Amino acid sequence: MADISANFLGIQSPNPFWLASAPPTDKKINVLRAFEAGWGGVVWKTLGSQVKNVSSRYSAVNYNGTKVMGFNNIELISDRPLELNLREIKECIKLFPDRAMIVSLMADNTREKWHELIAQVEDTGAHGLELNFGCPHGMTERGMGAVVGQDPEIARLVVEWVMEKATIPVITKLTPNVHSVVPTGKASVEAGSNGLSLINTIQSVTGIDLDTFVPNPYVAGKSVFGGYCGPAVKPIALKMLATISQDPVTAKVPVSGIGGISTWKDAVEFMLLGATTVQVCTAAMKHGFRIVEDMCEGLNNWMDEKGFRTINDFIGRSVPHLTQWEELDINYHIVANIDQTKCIHCGLCYIACEDGSHQAINLQYGRPYNTYTIKEEECVGCNLCKLICPVDDCITMVEQRKGPDYVNWKEFQQRGLPLNDH
Amino acid sequence: MPIKSNRLTAEQYEQNFSDIHPPFDSRESALVEANRCLFCYDAPCIKSCPTEINIPKFIKQISTDNVKGAAHTIFVANIMGAGCSRVCPVEKLCEGSCVYNLLEEPPIPIARLQRYATEQAMEKKWQLFSRKPATGKKVAIVGAGPAGLSCAHVLSREGVEVTIYEKEKKGGGLMTYGIAAYKVTPRFCEDEVNYIISLGGITIKYGQELGNNITLAELKAQYDAVFLGFGVGLARQLQIPGEELEGVVDAIRFIYNIRAGVYEEVPVGDKVAVIGMGMTAIDAATQAKRLGAKEVTLVYRRTQAEMPCTEAELDLAKLDGCRIIWLAAPAMIKGEAGKVTQLVCNLMQLGDPDASGRRMPVDTGEKFILEVDMVIKAAGQIPFEEMVAANQLQQMQGRIIAEKNGATNIPGVFAGGDCVNGGKEVVDAVQAGKLAAHAIFDYLHS
Numbered sequence: 016m017a018d019i020s021a022n023f024l025g026i027q028s029p030n031p032f033w034l035a036s037a038p039p040t041d042k043k044i045n046v047l048r049a050f051e052a053g054w055g056g057v058v059w060k061t062l063g064s065q066v067k068n069v070s071s072r073y074s075a076v077n078y079n080g081t082k083v084m085g086f087n088n089i090e091l092i093s094d095r096p097l098e099l100n101l102r103e104i105k106e107c108i109k110l111f112p113d114r115a116m117i118v119s120l121m122a123d124n125t126r127e128k129w130h131e132l133i134a135q136v137e138d139t140g141a142h143g144l145e146l147n148f149g150c151p152h153g154m155t156e157r158g159m160g161a162v163v164g165q166d167p168e169i170a171r172l173v174v175e176w177v178m179e180k181a182t183i184p185v186i187t188k189l190t191p192n193v194h195s196v197v198p199t200g201k202a203s204v205e206a207g208s209n210g211l212s213l214i215n216t217i218q219s220v221t222g223i224d225l226d227t228f229v230p231n232p233y234v235a236g237k238s239v240f241g242g243y244c245g246p247a248v249k250p251i252a253l254k255m256l257a258t259i260s261q262d263p264v265t266a267k268v269p270v271s272g273i274g275g276i277s278t279w280k281d282a283v284e285f286m287l288l289g290a291t292t293v294q295v296c297t298a299a300m301k302h303g304f305r306i307v308e309d310m311c312e313g314l315n316n317w318m319d320e321k322g323f324r325t326i327n328d329f330i331g332r333s334v335p336h337l338t339q340w341e342e343l344d345i346n347y348h349i350v351a352n353i354d355q356t357k358c359i360h361c362g363l364c365y366i367a368c369e370d371g372s373h374q375a376i377n378l379q380y381g382r383p384y385n386t387y388t389i390k391e392e393e394c395v396g397c398n399l400c401k402l403i404c405p406v407d408d409c410i411t412m413v414e415q416r417k418g419p420d421y422v423n424w425k426e427f428q429q430r431g432l433p434l435n436d437h
Numbered sequence: 438m439p440i441k442s443n444r445l446t447a448e449q450y451e452q453n454f455s456d457i458h459p460p461f462d463s464r465e466s467a468l469v470e471a472n473r474c475l476f477c478y479d480a481p482c483i484k485s486c487p488t489e490i491n492i493p494k495f496i497k498q499i500s501t502d503n504v505k506g507a508a509h510t511i512f513v514a515n516i517m518g519a520g521c522s523r524v525c526p527v528e529k530l531c532e533g534s535c536v537y538n539l540l541e542e543p544p545i546p547i548a549r550l551q552r553y554a555t556e557q558a559m560e561k562k563w564q565l566f567s568r569k570p571a572t573g574k575k576v577a578i579v580g581a582g583p584a585g586l587s588c589a590h591v592l593s594r595e596g597v598e599v600t601i602y603e604k605e606k607k608g609g610g611l612m613t614y615g616i617a618a619y620k621v622t623p624r625f626c627e628d629e630v631n632y633i634i635s636l637g638g639i640t641i642k643y644g645q646e647l648g649n650n651i652t653l654a655e656l657k658a659q660y661d662a663v664f665l666g667f668g669v670g671l672a673r674q675l676q677i678p679g680e681e682l683e684g685v686v687d688a689i690r691f692i693y694n695i696r697a698g699v700y701e702e703v704p705v706g707d708k709v710a711v712i713g714m715g716m717t718a719i720d721a722a723t724q725a726k727r728l729g730a731k732e733v734t735l736v737y738r739r740t741q742a743e744m745p746c747t748e749a750e751l752d753l754a755k756l757d758g759c760r761i762i763w764l765a766a767p768a769m770i771k772g773e774a775g776k777v778t779q780l781v782c783n784l785m786q787l788g789d790p791d792a793s794g795r796r797m798p799v800d801t802g803e804k805f806i807l808e809v810d811m812v813i814k815a816a817g818q819i820p821f822e823e824m825v826a827a828n829q830l831q832q833m834q835g836r837i838i839a840e841k842n843g844a845t846n847i848p849g850v851f852a853g854g855d856c857v858n859g860g861k862e863v864v865d866a867v868q869a870g871k872l873a874a875h876a877i878f879d880y881l882h883s
Contacts, residue, residue: 079472079500080468080469080471080472080500359536359537359539359540360477360481360536360539361475361477361478361480361536362477362478362479362480363475363476363477363478365478365479366478378479382484383481383482383484383485383534384481384534385479405475405540406540
């Protein structure tokens with residue numbers, strides 16, 4: 016059995032699966048249920064000056080019958096009294112001392128307010144702090160949340176205030192509503208932040224009611240931009256995480272990965288790109304806390320199969336595989352192959368290639384079933400047909416190198432090698 | 438106990454004749470299936486539909502909540518798309534060729550999705566077609582069955598005035614009078630006919646029979662073109678002794694009575710033999726059972742490999758508790774006091790293939806006897822040979838010889854459906870009517 020426990024800046028958790036700062040972590044009753052279900056830690060929903068929320072708060076994007084492929088919220092930070100939150104945090108830590116308890120913070124924009132809040136939270140016995148520099152709605156109008164995270168210098172200043180006071184590890188949570196997460200990440204680390212977490216939600220409009228013309232979610236005839244999350248944002252989150260892992264400054268601190276993680280596989284991908292722990296919200300909101308069971312078991316089985324004893328054996332392992340386009344080997348060439356014994360004659364590869372790619376598939380008319388074959392000389396190895404084929408392993412990509420040696424774009428040009436003629 | 442009606446309670450009749458393929462309960466359940474559709478390119482299901490409905494397109498339209506568009510996609514290819522969604526033997530047509538079959542997965546329930554879209558169109562009376570400006574041309578159609586209605590609808594859309602002459606009191610043809618009531622109700626058939634003619638430009642004259650109230654010569658004189666879609670009528674006789682006994686009925690008449698009247702009033706025997714193994718035989722056997730017959734036996738002279746009905750239909754008969762005797766050819770019907778008491782059958786074996794390519798049943802010389810009080814003949818229907826011959830139409834064993842576009846040997850006279858093909862599916866007749874309409878339109882403007 017592999018050891019799936021995590022050590023994040025000295026904060027121990029029995030597994031790397033934390034619940035992100037959000038509605039599932041906003042009160043004792045939820046957090047205790049999460050711990051009972053097996054979650055390794057929680058980031059308590061953001062504390063700050065008490066706010067008032069609206070109704071409704073969420074909307075979603077469905078895709079081909081799958082509900083909540085993407086999820087959007089316009090909820091603010093905790094709307095419960097601060098004292099109540101602090102008391103409940105303390106009680107949860109006492110009942111589950113082996114779990115990580117991080118508290119998300121968003122103080123009003125003064126050094127004193129931050130210091131005051133940090134002192135109150137540290138009194139609960141919490142193991143770490145997460146600075147919410149990412150909330151994209153509601154708080155930004157008050158000069159907080161993403162407004163801080165979008166300006167590296169403001170972020171640097173606030174982190175400095177925090178580090179003056181904090182005695183427990185500080186994690187800065189980054190907003191994705193920027194051209195790059197690296198500048199703010201770097202400023203935060205330079206200002207002393209002990210770790211980073213990303214991504215917060217992405218500003219979005221999930222859809223519009225075609226009868227009322229009001230975008231979702233609907234609040235008395237109006238709507239606002241919300242924060243987008245869920246499986247749809249995972250690829251964006253992974254890319255942003257990778258840039259943090261590639262930068263020499265931000266790569267020095269541990270990262271907690273967030274963004275559409277629903278399964279152990281998603282989690283492993285975040286960890287392969289440098290995350291030490293991962294945070295989950297949408298999947299738990301959709302399915303409940305029980306999903307952590309398979310996350311733990313799946314991670315364990317995968318690690319056993321790969322021979323990894325601890326999560327440190329694979330964290331960051333995929334980062335070196337990301338390079339610059341200019342470094343890619345132009346001589347590497349693959350062509351599609353259709354396994355006729357598996358083909359169900361749906362024609363999806365054909366029409367995709369014909370209309371969307373390189374007209375590299377033959378159609379031999381049949382009644383009712385056509386036969387599809389690859390024109391190898393036309394195939395550029397783009398993967399489109401394979402991605403679209405509904406049958407596993409029916410279309411495979413077969414390596415047919417253009418030359419034995421590695422040639423990148425610069426060398427290709429230097430050697431004056433020929434470009435396509437059609 | 439002899440043949441009698443009123444065997445069951447009202448509730449039992451209601452249950453026995455309720456819809457056999459219930460529609461989707463809700464939009465969500467339809468969408469689960471619509472979203473499974475792979476949206477195949479040059480899809481096998483389209484090629485397997487005689488009317489070539491663009492099935493992936495209409496299913497996609499259901500999934501985008503464009504149900505009106507879906508209904509239009511169906512009706513533009515097949516104006517009886519609503520009825521076909523209930524009566525088509527889809528397991529050997531569209532659904533039978535769905536690529537999911539090749540994955541050993543259940544095919545997309547195309548018929549049910551088609552019903553989902555077309556039923557809404559009918560219920561909400563969506564007018565999905567408009568007529569082009571009047572051309573001043575007039576066409577007569579004989580028979581308000583699937584072929585005639587399909588032909589009429591296309592012609593009317595093109596601005597032609599259409600008059601349909603129908604010998605029955607209602608339109609729909611065999612859809613209305615010849616199919617099991619648990620597939621389509623008489624009420625549904627009436628609604629469907631009304632929906633089709635709501636386009637305008639189509640007048641149906643009921644109680645008008647060719648050769649009786651009207652003649653082809655008159656129609657030719659009064660109209661610019663004529664389409665014949667009068668189907669097939671007469672049940673094939675067994676030509677065995679005892680066929681005249683009381684209790685021997687033909688399946689078409691039996692089904693007609695069920696559909697034209699009320700279930701309670703249709704008499705059925707205790708022990709019923711149904712002769713034949715086509716769709717009509719199944720419809721007769723299952724409905725005899727559902728009317729309260731104690732024992733129903735299907736008698737077929739060949740084997741399951743040669744049967745004309747589909748596996749699904751056979752299963753239906755078996756599930757209804759019908760017994761099936763293969764390789765049994767009726768030889769004689771015996772009776773007492775003029776009423777059926779026994780069916781004597783020859784035991785057959787399969788010999789060499791005949792003209793249809795199927796192995797020919799050969800008499801083994803052995804016989805067996807079934808104790809029955811009713812015999813339903815469903816050994817096929819024969820064309821209106823006399824009428825066809827009387828009108829100088831070129832024919833083969835009573836079937837009108839027509840080109841693929843419906844043209845007959847008489848200029849301006851077109852034909853399609855069962856009166857040409859000898860008796861196929863509703864969907865085949867719809868296609869024939871549609872193709873003929875295009876040919877008629879070209880003829881009118883040549």
